[in-house]
Amino acid sequence: xxxxxLRDLGEFGLIDTIRxxxxxxxxxxxxxxxxxxxxxxxxGERLLTSTDLLLEAVHFDFAWISPFDLGAKxxxxxxxxxxAMGGTARFLYVGLACPADAAIADLDAFIDxxxxxxxxHGAVLVGGDTCRSPGPWIISVxxxxxxxxxxxxxxxxxxxxxxxxxxxxxGDSALALALWQEGSVxxxxxxxxxxxxTPRLALGRELARLGLAxxxxxxxxxxxxxxQHILESSGVSAExxxxxxxxxxAFREHLDREPHRFDLALGGGEDYELLCSVPASRVxxxxxxxxxxxxxLTPIGTLLPGAAGLxxxxxxxxARPLRVRGYDHFCPVQEPAVQ
Amino acid sequence: xxxxxLRDLGEFGLIDTIRxxxxxxxxxxxxxxxxxxxxxxxxGERLLTSTDLLLEAVHFDFAWISPFDLGAKxxxxxxxxxxAMGGTARFLYVGLACPADAAIADLDAFIDxxxxxxxxHGAVLVGGDTCRSPGPWIISVxxxxxxxxxxxxxxxxxxxxxxxxxxxxxGDSALALALWQEGSVxxxxxxxxxxxxTPRLALGRELARLGLAxxxxxxxxxxxxxxQHILESSGVSAExxxxxxxxxxAFREHLDREPHRFDLALGGGEDYELLCSVPASRVxxxxxxxxxxxxxLTPIGTLLPGAAGLxxxxxxxxARPLRVRGYDHFCPVQEPAVQ
Numbered sequence: 186x187x188x189x190x191l192r193d194l195g196e197f198g199l200i201d202t203i204r205x206x207x208x209x210x211x212x213x214x215x216x217x218x219x220x221x222x223x224x225x226x227x228x229g230e231r232l233l234t235s236t237d238l239l240l241e242a243v244h245f246d247f248a249w250i251s252p253f254d255l256g257a258k259x260x261x262x263x264x265x266x267x268x269a270m271g272g273t274a275r276f277l278y279v280g281l282a283c284p285a286d287a288a289i290a291d292l293d294a295f296i297d298x299x300x301x302x303x304x305x306h307g308a309v310l311v312g313g314d315t316c317r318s319p320g321p322w323i324i325s326v327x328x329x330x331x332x333x334x335x336x337x338x339x340x341x342x343x344x345x346x347x348x349x350x351x352x353x354x355x356g357d358s359a360l361a362l363a364l365w366q367e368g369s370v371x372x373x374x375x376x377x378x379x380x381x382x383t384p385r386l387a388l389g390r391e392l393a394r395l396g397l398a399x400x401x402x403x404x405x406x407x408x409x410x411x412x413q414h415i416l417e418s419s420g421v422s423a424e425x426x427x428x429x430x431x432x433x434x435a436f437r438e439h440l441d442r443e444p445h446r447f448d449l450a451l452g453g454g455e456d457y458e459l460l461c462s463v464p465a466s467r468v469x470x471x472x473x474x475x476x477x478x479x480x481x482l483t484p485i486g487t488l489l490p491g492a493a494g495l496x497x498x499x500x501x502x503x504a505r506p507l508r509v510r511g512y513d514h515f516c517p518v519q520e521p522a523v524q
Numbered sequence: 525x526x527x528x529x530l531r532d533l534g535e536f537g538l539i540d541t542i543r544x545x546x547x548x549x550x551x552x553x554x555x556x557x558x559x560x561x562x563x564x565x566x567x568g569e570r571l572l573t574s575t576d577l578l579l580e581a582v583h584f585d586f587a588w589i590s591p592f593d594l595g596a597k598x599x600x601x602x603x604x605x606x607x608a609m610g611g612t613a614r615f616l617y618v619g620l621a622c623p624a625d626a627a628i629a630d631l632d633a634f635i636d637x638x639x640x641x642x643x644x645h646g647a648v649l650v651g652g653d654t655c656r657s658p659g660p661w662i663i664s665v666x667x668x669x670x671x672x673x674x675x676x677x678x679x680x681x682x683x684x685x686x687x688x689x690x691x692x693x694x695g696d697s698a699l700a701l702a703l704w705q706e707g708s709v710x711x712x713x714x715x716x717x718x719x720x721x722t723p724r725l726a727l728g729r730e731l732a733r734l735g736l737a738x739x740x741x742x743x744x745x746x747x748x749x750x751x752q753h754i755l756e757s758s759g760v761s762a763e764x765x766x767x768x769x770x771x772x773x774a775f776r777e778h779l780d781r782e783p784h785r786f787d788l789a790l791g792g793g794e795d796y797e798l799l800c801s802v803p804a805s806r807v808x809x810x811x812x813x814x815x816x817x818x819x820x821l822t823p824i825g826t827l828l829p830g831a832a833g834l835x836x837x838x839x840x841x842x843a844r845p846l847r848v849r850g851y852d853h854f855c856p857v858q859e860p861a862v863q
Contacts, residue, residue, distance in 0.1 A: 214570060215678055218757070220608035220742060221574035221669070223676045231553060232571065235560035236666055238619035238653045269559035280577035280664055314577045325619055325664035327575055330560070337562045339554055403559055418557070 191292060192285040199315055203296055210309040212275065222311040224276055230331035235266035241321035249365045252291040254380040256298025259326050262405065264306050264384035265457045267330035269403040271338040271393020274308040274386060280325035282318035306386050336393045343400035343419035343462035345490040350471060352385050352458045352482050354378075354433040355408055359453020360446060374435045382457035388480045389459055397463050397471045404456040409507055411460060412495060419462075422493040425486035425507075428500045451497070451507070462488055530631060531624040538654055542635055549648040551614065561650040563615055569670035574605035580660035588704045591630040593719040595637025598665050601744065603645050603723035604796045606669035608742035610677040610732020613647040613725060619664035621657035645725055675732045682739035682758035682801035684829040689810060691724050691797045691821050693717075693772040694747055698792020699785060713774045721796035727819045728798055736802050736810045743795040748846055750799060751834060758801075761832040764825035764846075767839045790836075790846070801827055 191199065204217045215223040226232060239245060239259050250258070260277065267274045279299055283292070303310055308328065357378035361371040371379070385403075392398040400415050408430075416423055430450050432440070439446050463471045468484060475482035486498075498504040530538065543556045554562040565571060578584060578598050589597070599616065606613045618638055622631070642649055647667065696717035700710040710718070724742075731737040739754050747769075755762055769789050771779070778785050802810045807823060814821035825837075837843040 215676070219678050219680075220605040220740075221572040221611070223609065223671070223678075224571040224573065225673075226565070226571060232563040232565060232668070233560040234563065234615070234617065234651060234666075234668065236617045236619055236651060236653055236664065238621055238655055238662065238664055240621055240655065240657065240662070242658050243621070243656055266559040270562065272560070276573070278573065278575040278666065280575055282577055282579055282582070282662075312573060312575060314575055316577055316579065317582055318579065319581050319660065321658065323577065323579070323621075323662055325575065325577055325666075327573075327617065327666045329571070329573065329668075332562070334564075337554070339558050339562075341558075401559075 189289040190285065191283065191287045191289060194289055196315055199292065203310070203313070206296065206300060207310045208304065213309060213311055216309070216311040217313070222276065224311065226331045230333055231337065233267055233270050233272040233330040233332055233337065234327065235263055236325065236327040237263050239324040239326070241323070249376070250380045252294040253298040256295040257302035257381055259324050260299050260302040260308070261382050261384045262457060263326045263328040264308065264386060265382065265403040267328055268384050268386040268389035269401050269459060270330070270332060271336055271389050271398065271401065272330035272332035273390060274306050274328055274330045276329040277303050277308045277310045278327040279310065279313040281313065282316045282323040284320065285317055306384060332393065338393050338398045338401040338461070340400050340402050340415050340418035343415050343421050343488050344464070345421055345488050346465055347399055347462040347488045348465050348468050348484050349412070349423060349425065349460065349462055349486040349488065350468070350482050350484050351408065351431060351460045352388055352475070352480055353383070353456070354431045354436065354481070355456055355458065356436050356446070356450030356453050357433050358382065358455040359407070359449040360436055360439060362455070363449065372435050374433065379455065382455065384457060385459045385480060387478050388475055388482070391474045391478060392461060392471060395470065395474060397467050397474065398461040399464060401459060401461040404458045404460055405454055407452045407454045408456070408460065409451045409495060415460070415462065416495065422489040422491050422495070423486055424489060424496045424498055424504060426498050429483065429485045431481060431483040528628040529624065530622065530626045530628060533628055535654055538631065542649070542652070545635065545639060546649045547643065552648060552650055555648070555650040556652070561615065563650065563668070565670045569672050570676065572606055572609050572611040572669040572671055572676065573666065574602055575664065575666040576602050578663040578665070580662070588715070589719045591633040592637040595634040596641035596720055598663050599638050599641040599647070600721050600723045601796060602665045602667040603647065603725060604721065604742040606667055607723050607725040607728035608740050608798060609669070609671060610675055610728050610737065610740065611669035611671035612729060613645050613667055613669045615668040616642050616647045616649045617651040617666040618649065619653040621655045621662040623659065624656055645723060671732065677732050677737045677740040677800070679739050679741050679754050679757035682754050682760050682827050683803070684760055684827050685804055686738055686801040686827045687804050687807050687823050688751070688762060688764065688799065688801055688825040688827065689807070689821050689823050690747070690770065690799045691727055691814070691819055692722070692795070693770045693775065693820070694795055694797065695775050695785070695789035695792050696772050697721065697794040698746070698788040699775055699778060701794070702788065711774050713772065718794065721794065723796060724798045724819060726817050727814055727821070730813045730817060731800060731810060734809065734813060736806050736813065737800040738803060740798060740800040743797045743799055744793055746791045746793045747795070747799065748790045748834060754799070754801065755834065761828040761830050761834070762825055763828060763835045763837055763843060765837050768822065768824045770820060770822040
């Protein structure tokens with residue numbers, strides 16, 4: 186029997202399937218199935234909202250990501266934005282356009298991935314949109330979270346003297362992608378870091394609750410480019426110690442053979458780790474909070490006054506300015522993103 | 525000089541352009557330029573959220589819609605969902621993927637359309653996402669509104685005996701599209717009804733505030749298909765009087781020459797008018813409210829008990845069941861949508 190295709194199920198069949206599997210949660214007055222979702226936020230909390238668009242052949246390739254992982258990752262990268270504000274994730278909307286000959290098994294796996302990742306982080310799917318795509322899979326995800334008034338952490342609060350800290354390890358995701366693009370097969374650890382990023386919601390929330398982070402951002406475009414956003418928004422400069430950048434053992438093994446891979450830890454994207462600034466007097470509190478949550482958090486540098494931008498200090502003590510160019514969707518650079 | 529292309533401006537240039545032009549509003553603590561928007565809703569109000577995906581060649585064709593109108597329509601169709609819940613529109617997010625060789629003038633016009641339509645209805649652009657598309661323009665819009673607790677109107681509150689009322693006129697938009705697809709040029713009124721739908725926010729809000737609508741939906745898939753959603757959600761049937769359907773004079777002129785066009789008033793999509801049920805004793809109040817707002821509102825039928833579905837009563841007094849099939853993106857029907 187031929188595998189069942191989306192056109193056999195139909196749009197309304199697909200929506201019914203999703204609706205039947207979507208969970209409910211406190212605060213959801215109306216979920217999937219009306220003109221709009223109707224929701225309540227906890228008293229005294231503000232709304233946080235972020236939205237992302239993911240396109241096949243631009244953001245992902247089924248040659249190296251499964252439909253399940255794609256669903257999970259589409260959610261995770263949005264949740265990561267809520268984490269970076271210090272919020273709690275609550276409500277999720279997924280728009281999906283795919284070709285009519287998409288296999289139902291792939292759609293089921295994609296929805297599984299969405300619901301699994303959402304469920305892991307306390308978010309509930311309450312709406313979306315489906316339509317036919319003339320070609321590529323197209324995914325839009327919107328997430329709504331909340332944060333107690335006064336606790337949200339922006340990009341603009343960093344002060345000279347604050348220390349810079351980053352969660353997890355850097356460059357794993359970009360290295361996996363580079364290996365795939367070169368025709369190699371990355372180790373499972375690196376592949377998982379690319380396909381199943383971990384939104385650091387508990388850490389972001391705890392740093393915000395305790396008032397430890399003066400500024401915070403999640404790393405989607407790479408450490409150097411995303412740090413630049415904090416520097417510009419806060420009007421400060423930064424010195425980052427090359428030797429302090431947290432690297433996984435899998436990444437280090439590649440580095441031993443190919444030292445140029447180091448650029449991926451600075452300029453590669455899709456780490457989805459949190460980068461934050463913390464007043465020097467409170468770094469130990471931040472490290473203790475991360476330790477309680479079992480999340481690695483590493484001091485990597487210091488914020489400086491002035492507009493010098495980003496300096497990279499090498500182990501020999503010399504420092505050089507990093508010229509940073511984040512990935513630009515409309516004019517991709519041929520040169521390396523970090524120089 | 526060659527017209528400027530998106531690749532000349534770049535992604536960050538585009539975002540800066542949008543950010544510089546976006547307005548602010550009460551309740552916006554952080555808008556464009558952080559990981560997520562941070563927002564406040566009025567005390568005692570619940571959050572309403574709706575999201576839509578619009579794809580070139582599936583939902584629109586630049587042969588008959590301008591970039592300005594496309595921006596305005598993308599916003600309007602989302603605002604219409606907030607109207608159908610009886611809410612007030614507040615915050616807007618636009619994801620846009622377009623090819624790197626898109627003309628800057630077209631992008632500027634699209635953004636103009638977005639901001640103009642949002643501004644007309646008190647909504648403010650606070651976030652979004654931009655990326656390169658490998659081909660078609662891809663637009664995702666999410667709108668957040670709010671509604672006082674207890675006032676939201678769903679699809680499930682219609683009761684036997686309630687009257688059915690619809691705003692504006694039916695079929696104009698679908699007729700314009702049919703004419704374009706046949707190679708004709710629709711009259712400006714019909715073209716505008718397709719390209720610049722009017723979200724009925726003030727009417728929806730007033731019907732909700734006064735507790736007049738027992739159920740409400742906006743017409744995106746056509747009267748028959750969208751009424752079916754109310755009937756199924758509320759567990760009722762309906763009788764609609766063919767002679768009572770509100771038709772524009774432009775639509776009637778076509779009907780005089782081509783009677784088969786009538787199906788477009790029942791089964792054509794994209795009217796973006798409000799369809800609501802109102803207890804019979806309160807119909808005059810609803811008509812008076814619409815009259816105060818200057819919005820046409822027309823009684824077209826009555827809700828009945830049981831599961832007979834949708835009956836169409838002809839002027840000669842005979843009634844026949846309408847078999848309804850809304851447009852299915854994954855298995856478009858060859859047969860007419862209404863029979």
